[in-house]
Structure formats: structure tokens, C-alpha cells
Amino acid sequence: GAVPPDARLDEVIAAAYARAQRHEEGTVADYIPALAEADPAAFGVCVADVRGGLHEIGDTRIPFSIQSISKAFVYALLSEQVGHERAFDVVGVNNTGLAFNSVVAIELNDGHPMNPMVNAGAIATTALLPGDADDKWEAIRTGLSRFAGRELQIDEEVYRSESETNHRNRAIGTLLQSYGRITADPDAVVDVYTRQCSLLVDARDLGVMGATLADGGVNPVTGERVVSADVCRDTLAVLAASGLYERSGEWLFEIGLPGKSGVAGGLVTVAPGKVGIGTYAPPLDSAGNSVRGQIATAFLARSLGLNIFASD
Ligand code: GLN
Numbered sequence: 001g002a003v004p005p006d007a008r009l010d011e012v013i014a015a016a017y018a019r020a021q022r023h024e025e026g027t028v029a030d031y032i033p034a035l036a037e038a039d040p041a042a043f044g045v046c047v048a049d050v051r052g053g054l055h056e057i058g059d060t061r062i063p064f065s066i067q068s069i070s071k072a073f074v075y076a077l078l079s080e081q082v083g084h085e086r087a088f089d090v091v092g093v094n095n096t097g098l099a100f101n102s103v104v105a106i107e108l109n110d111g112h113p114m115n116p117m118v119n120a121g122a123i124a125t126t127a128l129l130p131g132d133a134d135d136k137w138e139a140i141r142t143g144l145s146r147f148a149g150r151e152l153q154i155d156e157e158v159y160r161s162e163s164e165t166n167h168r169n170r171a172i173g174t175l176l177q178s179y180g181r182i183t184a185d186p187d188a189v190v191d192v193y194t195r196q197c198s199l200l201v202d203a204r205d206l207g208v209m210g211a212t213l214a215d216g217g218v219n220p221v222t223g224e225r226v227v228s229a230d231v232c233r234d235t236l237a238v239l240a241a242s243g244l245y246e247r248s249g250e251w252l253f254e255i256g257l258p259g260k261s262g263v264a265g266g267l268v269t270v271a272p273g274k275v276g277i278g279t280y281a282p283p284l285d286s287a288g289n290s291v292r293g294q295i296a297t298a299f300l301a302r303s304l305g306l307n308i309f310a311s312d
Pocket of ligand 1: 262
């Protein structure tokens, strides 16, 4: 199938927005204190097509921290650097079936982080990036900015707030070190991971970042190649299996597209060869996935026929 025509996209996005806006369930994350300040009513949807067209409704320019959505793009950058086999060996591609910050998942698997979309795997991913902490951070900041097509900045308040409260992530880093799964200094790696989670994006950025993965690694707005098509394929497979944590099966069953959520309320979804969908709505379900984001994306996927398992 082709990219849906512009008029059809605008009409369906408006309907998806209205449908999702009626839902008031979910709670704003507060385990990172700074995230609790988010407006629970904020809601934006951006569909970015692989021709570079942007279709937006609502609060698509409100900045929020990218959080776990960074994991998808940092994994793509790592895969580009170390290749398919090494990324597979060290980080893995299987769902844990457990919460994103589970320590039990690490213990059950001999210290293997299982996949790059849970905190253990994301910390291992960041650890594997070449160079010292400054090199890793620079590669992440510039790499994610290229996916977005603009210079991304860190939210210093979110970074400070998470740094003061991320005892569990520091424990995960040390646990990975104890199993010999990471060799870099775990506290320095977790610090880079905390920074990457604090990068500010908006729903439009997420749409463009998703469209870059949909477009085989070329940012359709800037025309710049960010990663290879093979890396996109690998990243999307990992997202399909684990992008919404222990709800990934339900998500794939209902929506049929790779996606990635973050606890600040962002969600990015990719229809390969067609569009990236970026949404922002802070109230989350019990797994940490945006409630309105999921509803709006499900509506879009059905109305536009985007499910990758559909034969027509
Ligand atoms: N920075 C957050 C954490 O490590 C990211 C979690 C998320 O978005 N699910 O807890």
C-alpha cells in the first residue's frame, strides 16, 4: 500500500483525536518527581509521512522528556556501530514479560538483559556504544537530533530529578556489571542513560523520528540518512516484540505495528514505508504506556489500514 492521501490523513487524525480525548483514565508518572508536573489534559498527535509531510492536531509543540522512547533510537545507533550479530548477542531480542525496570528479569536470565527496550537492556546498549561517557553522550545527543531533524536539548530539571531518585537503575547497572555483561563503569553509564531519557522532544519530533525509521533510515524532512535500512528493520522487529514492555503482545494484536512508549507520555509508532506517528498524552496505564496515545494510534492504524499483518 501507499501513503494515504493528505485530505484522508487529516480527516482520520481529527477523528482519532476526538475519540481518544474522551478517555480520562490513567495516571501521570510521579516516580520521577519532575514528571508529576505534566498537564494531564495535554494531548497532541502528529503523523509524519515518508514524503516529508506533517499532519498535526492538538498539543504537538509541548516539550516533554523522551524517556524510554530514547531506547529505540539509541539501539538503532548502536546497531549501526556494532552490527546485527553483536547487538543480538549482547543485548538480546526477547520480551521479558515483566516490568521495564524489573530486576527479577535479569536474575532469571543469568544476567542477560534480554532486550534493549527494558532498562537493563537500554543500560547495556548505552554501555556498548564506543568511547567514554562523554563520547557516548555526544553520539546519543547528535544521533537523536538527526532522527528528529533538529538540535535536541536536555531538560535539566528532569535530569536532576531522575538522577536524585534513580537508585533502581543504578542497582541494575551494578547487577549487569556483576554478571560481566557490562565492563564500563556502571554509574557513568547510568548517568548517560539518565541524560538520554531527559532529552526534550514534542509529538511532532516523535512523528519525524518514527518516519525516519519508516523511511529506511532517511529523515524524510531533512533528507539526511541517519542509519541503514537494515538497522531500521532490526530496530522495528525489536519494537514489535518489546516496545510496550509486557503489553507488547496486546499492542501488536490490536494495532499490528512496531511502537515505543515513554513514561512522560510520549508514544512513537512506525508503519514501514508509510508513516511515523508521534503522540503525547501524559496519563499512563499500569505498564507505563500513554492511554490516549494508544487509543489514537489504534484508531489511526485501523482507519488507515496500517496493520502489517493485514493482507489487503
Ligand atoms: N528514565 C525512565 C526510567 O529509567 C524511563 C522509563 C520509561 O520511560 N519507561 O525509569
